[in-house]
Amino acid sequence: MPDLAAPLVEWYRANARDLPWRQPEFGAWGVLVSEFMLQQTPVYRVIPHLEAWLARWPTPTDLAAAAPADAVRQWANLGYPRRALWLHRAAVEIRDRHDGVVPSDIDALLALTGIGDYTARAVAVFAYGDRHPVVDTNTRRVLARAIEGRSQPGPPSRRDLAAMNAILPEDRTTAAVVNAAAMELGATVCTARIPRCDVCPLSDRCAWLAVGRPDTGDERRKQAPYEGSDRQARGAVLRTLRDAANHAVPLADVVPDWPDALQRDRAIDSLIADGLAEADDGMLRLPA
DNA sequence: AATACGTGGGA
DNA sequence: TTCCCAAGTAT
Structure with a gap:
């Protein structure tokens, strides 16, 4: 397998967006809230809502003391409003089970309402710097193209975690950067439509580009029509x-x-x- | 494993 | 205009 970590890290240092949750002092609660909001919602829509949310509820305990209705109202038009309900429940669970401190343990995070494989690892890695593979839809696409030579990833699988783990360096700080870099590359360069291979740091070792970027026909399931639904x-x-x-x-x-x-x-x-x-x-x- | 679950911007 | 799809989770 080609070394993907080194070019990803170098590229990330020079090209990462300056996003609020990447500030060192942002805190685990801020990271957790941002990850809830980012589940299926674009970055540019999340940022203003995230800042307002954290200004109102600076800690899990603050949110836990609010009524669920307030959380749903504050969620506004971010979409998938049950995420607001789940975030509120998670805050209550953090208060009751973890003394108000966002846990860093993967299993403890997975046990919280609304947190799954992605969010649990994202919090452990981006908030606490632990060494785990973090795999989201961007990372799955980058790996599918660079390693498997496919235009789109197959269905989500536990294998994705192993694939990402295989390219992580030993050092946890660098491993966290590789995780973030794979996501960032997928979000801004190795995009679902019209990828910008001309500026991609992996272009000299990408399996998909090497075979001429074929459409490998892995259709992602079409979303059901929204109008009238x-x-x-x-x-x-x-x-x-x-x-x-x-x-x-x-x-x-x-x-x-x-x-x-x-x-x-x-x-x-x-x-x-x-x-x-x-x-x-x-x-x-x-x-x- | 497949499906339900919001909303809005860009191409 | 219409279609695509965006840092997923729960059932």
Whole structure:
């Protein structure tokens, strides 16, 4: 296997974006919040929300003391609002199980609500400097191209962690940089569409470029259409609840003009089932 | 393992 | 305009 770590590190030193969570003093809580927000949401949309969030709740204990409704409201239009609920639950768990300190142990992190394989390792590595492989969608694409010669990665797998681990240097500080660099390269150069191979630090050893950048046909699953979907209906309902000045809305006033009343009611029920809404006395509200 | 889950910007 | 897709997780 070609050495990927050295060129990645050199490239990262010169080209990494100056992102808030990369400041040394940013703190584990800030890193954790940023990782929740970055799950499926672009960097440029996260940054302003992250700063507002941390100004309001500077520690896990601060957030744990708030109502879930406040977390969902503060989440605003970041999307996937259950992440706000899960982040709040994680804060409660950190307060109750870890004395208010974000843990660095992978298994302890994995046990927190809303934290999976990616986020657990991202926190341990980027907040605490521990040595683990961190694999996100960017890294999977970089490895698929540079090592396997494929245009897109296959389905996520535990093998991805082993592949990343195989290119990590022994030194933990450098290993953390390699993790960040692989993600950064995938985000800014080795992109899903129109990769910029002309400025890529791996171009002289990339298996995919060497064989002429073929489309290897590994289609990623197409996202279901959003227009007319249940998700869109849920989004409309939740927006109504977020924007309600008195924090509660009569059920009859919840998107009354939605084209499909049955779909709207289904959305309301599913939001209640998810803990994102509560109904009582004919009123609908965010969870207290 | 496949599916559900928001939102909005860029090409 | 329409389509793609963005630092994933839970079930």
